Amino acid sequence: xxxxxxxxxxxxxxxxxxxxxxxxxxxxxxxxxxxxxxxxxxxxxxxxxxxxxxxxxxxxxxxxxxxxxxxxxxxxxxxxxxxxxxxxxxxxxxxxxxxxxxxxxxxxxxxxxxxxxxxxxxxxxxxxxxxxxxxxxxxxxxxxxxxxxxxxxxxxxxxxxxxxxxxxxxxxxxxxxxxxxxxxxxxxxxxxxxxxxxxxxxxxxxxxxxxxxxxxxxxxxxxxxxxxxxxxxxxxxxxxxxxxxxxxxxxxxxxxxxxxxxxxxxxxxxxxxxxxxxxxxxxxxxxxxxxxxxxxxxxxxxxxxxxxxxxxxxxxxxxxxxxxxxxxxxxxxxxxxxxxxxxxxxxxxxxxxxxxxxxxxxxxxxx
Amino acid sequence: xxxxxxxxxxxxxxxxxxxxxxxxxxxxxxxxxxxxxxxxxxxxxxxxxxxxxxxxxxxxxxxxxxxxxxxxxxxxxxxxxxxxxxxxxxxxxxxxxxxxxxxxxxxxxxxxxxxxxxxxxxxxxxxxxxxxxxxxxxxxxxxxxxxxxxxxxxxxxxxxxxxxxxxxxxxxxxxxxxxxxxxxxxxxxxxxxxxxxxxxxxxxxxxxxxxxxxxxxxxxxxxxxxxxxxxxxxxxxxxxxxxxxxxxxxxxxxxxxxxxxxxxxxxxxxxxxxxxxxxxxxxxxxxxxxxxxxxxxxxxxxxxxxxxxxxxxxxxxxxxxxxxxxxxxxxxxxxxxxxxxxxxxxxxxxxxxxxxxxxxxxxxxxx
Numbered sequence: 001x002x003x004x005x006x007x008x009x010x011x012x013x014x015x016x017x018x019x020x021x022x023x024x025x026x027x028x029x030x031x032x033x034x035x036x037x038x039x040x041x042x043x044x045x046x047x048x049x050x051x052x053x054x055x056x057x058x059x060x061x062x063x064x065x066x067x068x069x070x071x072x073x074x075x076x077x078x079x080x081x082x083x084x085x086x087x088x089x090x091x092x093x094x095x096x097x098x099x100x101x102x103x104x105x106x107x108x109x110x111x112x113x114x115x116x117x118x119x120x121x122x123x124x125x126x127x128x129x130x131x132x133x134x135x136x137x138x139x140x141x142x143x144x145x146x147x148x149x150x151x152x153x154x155x156x157x158x159x160x161x162x163x164x165x166x167x168x169x170x171x172x173x174x175x176x177x178x179x180x181x182x183x184x185x186x187x188x189x190x191x192x193x194x195x196x197x198x199x200x201x202x203x204x205x206x207x208x209x210x211x212x213x214x215x216x217x218x219x220x221x222x223x224x225x226x227x228x229x230x231x232x233x234x235x236x237x238x239x240x241x242x243x244x245x246x247x248x249x250x251x252x253x254x255x256x257x258x259x260x261x262x263x264x265x266x267x268x269x270x271x272x273x274x275x276x277x278x279x280x281x282x283x284x285x286x287x288x289x290x291x292x293x294x295x296x297x298x299x300x301x302x303x304x305x306x307x308x309x310x311x312x313x314x315x316x317x318x319x320x321x322x323x324x325x326x327x328x329x330x331x332x333x334x335x336x337x338x339x340x341x342x343x344x345x346x347x348x349x350x351x352x353x354x355x356x357x358x359x360x361x362x363x364x365x366x367x
Numbered sequence: 368x369x370x371x372x373x374x375x376x377x378x379x380x381x382x383x384x385x386x387x388x389x390x391x392x393x394x395x396x397x398x399x400x401x402x403x404x405x406x407x408x409x410x411x412x413x414x415x416x417x418x419x420x421x422x423x424x425x426x427x428x429x430x431x432x433x434x435x436x437x438x439x440x441x442x443x444x445x446x447x448x449x450x451x452x453x454x455x456x457x458x459x460x461x462x463x464x465x466x467x468x469x470x471x472x473x474x475x476x477x478x479x480x481x482x483x484x485x486x487x488x489x490x491x492x493x494x495x496x497x498x499x500x501x502x503x504x505x506x507x508x509x510x511x512x513x514x515x516x517x518x519x520x521x522x523x524x525x526x527x528x529x530x531x532x533x534x535x536x537x538x539x540x541x542x543x544x545x546x547x548x549x550x551x552x553x554x555x556x557x558x559x560x561x562x563x564x565x566x567x568x569x570x571x572x573x574x575x576x577x578x579x580x581x582x583x584x585x586x587x588x589x590x591x592x593x594x595x596x597x598x599x600x601x602x603x604x605x606x607x608x609x610x611x612x613x614x615x616x617x618x619x620x621x622x623x624x625x626x627x628x629x630x631x632x633x634x635x636x637x638x639x640x641x642x643x644x645x646x647x648x649x650x651x652x653x654x655x656x657x658x659x660x661x662x663x664x665x666x667x668x669x670x671x672x673x674x675x676x677x678x679x680x681x682x683x684x685x686x687x688x689x690x691x692x693x694x695x696x697x698x699x700x701x702x703x704x705x706x707x708x709x710x711x712x713x714x715x716x717x718x719x720x721x722x723x724x725x726x727x728x729x730x731x732x733x734x
């Protein structure tokens with residue numbers, strides 16, 4: 001027996017809803033952009049943390065997905081997703097042991113390395129397990145978070161190249177510090193400057209090492225520029241699928257990707273003068289990435305601000321009416337990644353109806 | 368067959384560890400303070416989100432626990448915890464339906480009300496379900512988040528009193544805006560000023576309504592002052608159990624409660640000049656409540672700062688050594704409540720050994 005299909009208005013709040021038509025528009029559009037430029041798409045799963053959404057990305061043409069952590073890769077392998085790239089270095093015994101299990105199940109798994117020590121540990125773990133795997137050199141192109149500086153990468157390249165267990169497949173160069181620069185022209189300039197040493201290194205590697213055919217890069221903020229860099233072979237964009245207020249706030253190159261993700265919240269207390277109180281606070285709308293946008297439930301002039309762990313404050317930018325007790329608001333979240341990580345599921349919506357529920361099965365996978 | 372007991376140093380990171388001896392010290396101490404002052408303790412479960420920890424609090428003398436949301440109360444009822452007070456108003460049809468189920472299972476459940484509309488909805492739901500329940504008037508003593516101003520509460524009191532389904536048990540007055548004032552004397556002054564109208568109202572209610580015997584108030588920042596307010600009958604403190612850097616940063620009245628909760632994280636990337644990178648970022652250490660404190664793994668002069676969703680940056684306040692690749696750090700988190708909500712379990716530690724694992728079974732209960 002089938003459940004009655006509930007309306008969006010019947011969902012308990014706070015909760016996340018995903019407009020499936022808008023989502024598919026976003027996925028299709030990025031896939032076309034990549035394909036038209038002769039590039040592969042390997043979207044980042046850390047953003048949406050949902051293997052059902054990964055499956056949709058792969059179905060539309062993605063060659064696999066990226067994972068930030070080993071535990072995310074583990075959940076993806078369990079869900080049957082292939083072509084996984086782990087975008088951060090894996091360095092402890094516990095994580096290497098887990099990685100070995102994953103390589104056994106999913107031989108095309110790729111991981112980045114950023115230090116000779118890390119390579120030595122990985123090589124030893126593979127040797128003990130009797131396995132081999134492919135790696136990318138993680139290049140630090142200015143963020144300073146992980147990666148080796150391109151002009152100091154030779155020792156690392158040599159250590160990978162001399163390992164019998166590792167195949168050097170190429171480089172990763174994520175310009176995370178550039179993605180949210182508001183001006184498009186400044187973003188393009190800085191992206192170009194950041195990537196140039198990585199491009200030069202990749203050219204040199206390609207010449208000497210035939211297995212070296214992958215240059216993985218990009219993010220939602222620089223995707224249009226990266227499409228024009230001939231050396232880049234694949235885009236590891238993430239936020240374009242769901243979108244958030246932080247990415248809506250920067251200048252887009254043409255039509256911006258549109259928000260498919262919204263947070264629903266309800267007014268639970270009124271009669272406080274210039275504001276009312278809603279049921280979404282720090283624990284359901286992560287405070288990062290600037291101001292969320294209230295898009296439905298009381299006009300465009302309502303402002304959300306955090307009001308402790310459990311609550312938010314809704315005020316009016318002018319002197320308009322505040323929503324009533326029990327009113328429901330739709331909000332575009334500030335920064336999608338950490339907010340998604342607060343929930344167990346997406347309610348999938350089409351024309352105001354709940355048509356499906358997708359588990360956020362990578363939630364909490366921070367290890 | 369029993370598993371080998373792992374050492375703390377073998378736990379994969381990032382993860383939360385809970386020093387059980389320190390935790391029990393904190394629990395015992397607050398229980399003694401309350402009992403000695405002739406007050407009840409009803410600690411807030413929203414802080415630690417763990418029914419096993421609630422059971423310990425009740426075992427030590429707490430009369431029950433507080434829950435912020437209906438879904439938290441649901442998880443607590445399922446875990447067999449009694450004496451639950453829901454500290455926020457419950458106003459939508461979906462939540463009232465869920466509340467009715469809980470009242471049936473747990474007849475001593477109490478909820479706060481803060482508007483005549485809310486009372487009317489609750490009364491109707493109880494009437495349809497053939498149930499009755501006890502309520503507290505939620506008083507807004509300055510935070511402006513939920514609650515009715517004491518001087519405007521008469522209509523609300525009348526609406527509760529005239530309902531055949533509701534028993535008015537007393538008031539709740541949470542001075543949330545006062546809890547983190549750094550100076551003890553300023554905190555005491557403002558707490559006193561905030562509570563005075565609530566105290567006067569409670570006295571008047573007590574005289575006229577015999578069932579009115581509960582004045583629920585307090586937080587970790589004002590507990591020592593609230594112990595001296597004769598009208599307060601119970602303390603709904605939360606953070607004292609785990610403690611965090613935000614509460615350690617304010618002036619304590621005597622010995623502060625000590626941190627029982629720590630986040631473990633590992634250095635995953637080095638060779639970045641003045642910092643190294645660890646594996647805990649926004650998704651495992653919530654960015655709220657000021658600076659976390661690095662307490663072990665490289666001396667007291669290391670500084671943590673957030674470095675995106677998955678990573679943190681560790682720098683040195685002077686020119687000392689930075690920790691090596693693979694080094695493990697222990698951190699007192701900034702604000703315990705939203706950080707706990709990012710994890711599924713506590714690793715319970717005693718003398719460096721992992722002695723138990725407690726599910727954070729209220730995690731994600733934001734509805």
